[in-house]
Amino acid sequence: MATKNYPDPILNEKLRDRYYHRDQSNPEFTKEIEKIAGTMAHMCFQCGTCTAGCPSAPRSSYRIREFMRRAVLGLEDEALTDPDLWFCTTCYSCTDRCPRDLAPTDVIMAMRNLAARRDIVPVNFLKTVQAIYSSGHGVPNNDVNRAAREKLGMTRDPPTTSMYPEYIKGIQKILDHYGLKERADRIIKEREG
Amino acid sequence: MAEAVSPTTSKKPETPRIGVFICHCGTNIAGSIDIDAVKEYAKTLPNVAYVDDYKYQCSMPGQVNIREQIDANKLTGVVVAACTPRLHEPTFRAASKDGGLNPFRFEMANIREQNSWVHMHDREGATEKAKDAVRIAVAKAALLEDLYPKSVPVERAAMVVGAGVAGMQAALDLANAGIKTYLIEKEPSIGGRMSQLDKTFPTLDCSQCILTPKMVDVGRAENIVLMVNSEVEDVEGYIGNFDVTIRRKATGVLSPEEAEAKGIVGGGCTGCGDCGPVCPVTKPNEFEMNMAPRKAIYIYHPQVVPLLYTIDWDSCVKCGLCVEACGEKKAIDLEMQDELVQVKVGTVILATGYEVFPIENKEEWGYKRYDNVITSLEFERLICASGPTGGHLVRPSDGETPMRIGFVLCAGSRDNTGIGKPYCSRFCCMYSLKHAHQIIEKIPGAVPYIFYMDIRSFGKMYEEFYYRIQDEGAKFIRGRVSNIQEDPVTKNVTVYVEDTLLGRPMEIELDMVVLAAAVQPTELTNKTRKLFGVSCSQDGWLLEAHPKLNPCGTTTAGVFLAGACQGPKDIPDSVAQAEGAASAASIPIHKGEVELEPYYAMCIEEKCAGCGMCVNLCPYQALSLVEKDGRTVMQVTEAKCKGCGTCGGFCPGGAIWMNHFATPQIVAQIDAFLLGGEQ
Structure with missing residues (x-):
């Protein structure tokens, strides 16, 4: 996608070359997605059922159908560098309803995995890794929750690592095995210094 | 092993002289099989007197060569290694006959469908397999005998099962051709689905108005014996002579x-x-x-x-x-x-039609949960002047006139989830366009929203009809509806869909939604087809003999198909197929007799112990026990026997001879395969 050199960056973006050329497609990308996701992504026929029922679509620019299309065409760079990739809540509504019996959610997860290999992950996702590493929870318990739980007659902490912090070590061992925490730390440091 | 002898007498002993003809089929066979290698190999086989190959064996020069070589080489049998016998066995039998051989002295080796096409990337393996196939065919050809087909008379009557528009048309055609036709309908009236429709696309003529004259014709036709409230109970026999038992359900009313x-x-x-x-x-x-x-x-x-x-x-x-x-x-x-009636007919047409798939199984659209979500057939009745509302379209929830109406296409069709149907139901696009037209015409200011994946307007004047409806103001939104929600107070329904052309999710509140539900074969279709020995495809639609070249026939001789029972079909296609089926079904009747393949079983009476076990095993009631010379022996009704071999394979005494598939012939084939070239 060649760009022309207009002085105005908005104009430059608006007037850039839009043609699709075959070399933008990587057939291996489609195959890899299918291998990781375990679904025949190339069979999508673009009916839009996925986007129509997607809770994220009406409140964001995320279009699951467009990611399916990129999977079909093997548009690897376009898919992996699009920040919308991270707007899926993984609710699986699309997977439930897809008439071709595909699993668009799993395609998104596969794309996220491939993006992560290139260090393309939003910082908030990485901070979640850090939170899990330190507390065993992606969303650790806090005082507001504790008060609410008490009011409902429950223990202040749920019977998880919140109540038994000695088990956090086990979770850390798993994350260390995959080098996930180390990776998150490194990328956050690169981005935020 | 070969001790069993043919019961056919006065056979002069002969030394077999087999001619082998190997077909290239262009590159279909020659592209993956070394023809020269197979040819050289065939020359080494016992009893082979002549070997040749040709680019297209089925062409006229190919056939002429077979004829000439039979004469020149005094051949007693012919083997053609080519495609499947389903395609060209009749061709080569005729060629053998032209050469003066009995046509049943011909044997085919399939080296295309079962070899070159499936082993396209293994030339060496395919060549070896072709050699095996030729060797096996030659072994059988050496033992083939002269056989003579029998002709049986054809009953001068036909039966049509199902009296929708296809069945009615088929029955009328047969009747007009002078054939007595039994028209069997399970409902109390003929007319079928078409009589429930209001108007027909793309001409917009009133469905009843064009159908009722045909209904009246059927009712009056002298050659048509109409049986409503009736079902096929049992079928016996074969082409030309079907004995059909009809259950005439008690209606409580005398005509x-x-x-x-x-x-x-x-x-x-x-x-x-x-x-x-x-x-x-x-x-x-x-x-x-x-x-x-x-x-x-x-x-x-x-x-x-x-x-x-x-x-x-x-x-x-x-x-x-x-x-x-x-x-x-x-x-x-x-x-x-109930009354059981027996009729005898020569040929049968099945026209058992379709029904609407239970669309409530697709729960996301809320049919049967939401009052204002209906099916297209319900819409037809609601918009029809003779329907329950006198043609005033109303919302089921409150009887109000709906102004914004959604049409959900592919509702349960093109669905691979296992809940819906994987196929396209073929006529939903067109009738939904027609529905859109009808509300625009009947309700001033009403807006139809058509939610579609593709508009399949493939028929004559169909695309023009699509153009017209778009011009009339229907809103087309290209996207499949993911789900529908009902407002519990207003009972309005909100459709969630993506306009895939804009890439934008939409939330559209409507007064009413019509689901263009998928169609499936009627409930009784499966039972009826089994009675007539007709196959069905995976999705339940009845299977035609060939999808392109024999779309009205079935694999059961004398049984034909018309209308939607063979696959979703609109009215023009149903009527066209019905006329085709009627024409096909009238041929054996007008010829007056049919030739049966002489593959029937024969009893070797000296060996038969009269145990009668075969009689019970026979699926066609073709066998019986008779007294002969003071002994009980089995007797075959040749016309009923289909040569399935059940009796022959079972007979403990080896007393049953299966013509053309006799034990020595099959054993020779097995030996030829297992022992390789050394026999």
Whole structure:
């Protein structure tokens, strides 16, 4: 996608070359997605059922159908560098309803995995890794929750690592095995210094 | 092993001289098989007197060569290694016959469908397999015998099962060709689905108006024996001679003819309608998609053929009020019983039609949960002038006129989830366009929203119809509806869809949604097809003999298909196929006799112990035990025998000879395969 050199960056973006050329497609990308996701992504026929029922679509620019299309065409760079990739809540509504019996959610997860290999992950996702590493929870318990739980007659902490912090070590061992925490730390440091 | 001898007598012993002809089929075979290698190999086989190859063996020069070589080399058998016998066995049999051989001295080796096409990337393996196939065929050809097909007379009558538009058309054509035709219909009236429709696309003529003349014709046709409320109970026999048992369900009402037969002069049902109003039982009318009431004694609608009332035994309380109202006509018999009727026909056409898939199984669209979500057939009744609302389209929830109406296409069609149907139902696009037109025409200011994936307007004048409806103001949104939600207070329904062309999710509140539900074969189709020995495809639609070259035939000789039972079909296609099926079904009847393949079983009486085990095993009731020279032996009714071999394979004494598939012939084939070239 060649760009022309207009002085105005908005104009430059608006007037850039839009043609699709075959070399933008990587057939291996489609195959890899299918291998990781375990679904025949190339069979999508673009009916839009996925986007129509997607809770994220009406409140964001995320279009699951467009990611399916990129999977079909093997548009690897376009898919992996699009920040919308991270707007899926993984609710699986699309997977439930897809008439071709595909699993668009799993395609998104596969794309996220491939993006992560290139260090393309939003910082908030990485901070979640850090939170899990330190507390065993992606969303650790806090005082507001504790008060609410008490009011409902429950223990202040749920019977998880919140109540038994000695088990956090086990979770850390798993994350260390995959080098996930180390990776998150490194990328956050690169981005935020 | 070869001790069994043919019971055919006066056979002069001969040394087999087999000719082998190897076909290239262009590159279909020659592209993956080394023809020269197979040819050289064939020359080394015992009994082979001549070997040749040709680019297209089925072409005229190919056939002529077979004919000439039979004569030149005094051949006693011919092997052609080519495609499947289903395609060219008749061709090469004819060529062998032209050369002066009995056509059953011909044997085919399939080296295309079962070899070159499936082993395209293994030339060496395919060549070896072709050698095996030729060797095996030669072994059998050396033992083949002269056989003579038998002709059996064809009963000069036909049967059509199902009296929708396809069945009616087929029956009318047959009747007009001078053939007595039994038309069997399970419902109380003929007419089928088409009689439920309001208008037909793309011409917009009134469905009833164009159908009722045909219904009347059927009712009046001298050659048509109409049996409504009837189902096929049992089928025996074969092409030319089907013995069909029909169950005529008790309707509780006598026709004028039936009444007269019972000695009630001037009696029987005239359709006067005196009985209905006095009946105390009210039930939903199936014809009106259960949106209008009927009594326990009823007719579907005023134009039914035949015009006879029917009693619904599941709801009748036998109070006898109708009998009283009927009075002197004495048409009502509350004690009537089902009747079994036997008819003999030469050929049969199945036209069992379709029904709507239970779309409530796709829960996301809320059919049967939301009042204002209906199916297209319900819409047809609601918009039809003779329907329950007199043609005033209303919302089921409150009877108000809907102004914004959504049409969900591919509702359950093109669905691979296992809940819906994987195929396209073919006529939903077009009738939904027609529905859009109808609301624009009938309700000023009403807006149809058509949610579609593709508009498949493939027929004559169909694309033009699409153009017209778009011009009339229908809103087309290219996206499949993911889910529908109902407002519990207003009962309005909100459709969630993506306009895939804009890439934008949409939330559209509508007064009513019509689901263009997928179609499937009718409930009875499976039972009926099994009775006639007709196959079906994975999705239940009846299987034609060949999708392109024999779309009306089936693999059972003498049984043909018409209309939607073979696959979703609109009215023009159904009628066209019906006329084709009627033409095909009339051929054996007009010829007067059919030739049966001489593959029947024969009893070697000296060996038969008369145990009778084969008699019970035979699926075609072709065998029986008879007394002969003071012994009990088995006897074959050759016309009934299909040569399946069940008896021959079972017979403990080896007393059954299967023509053309005789034990020595099959053993020779097995030996040829297992022992390789050394026999």
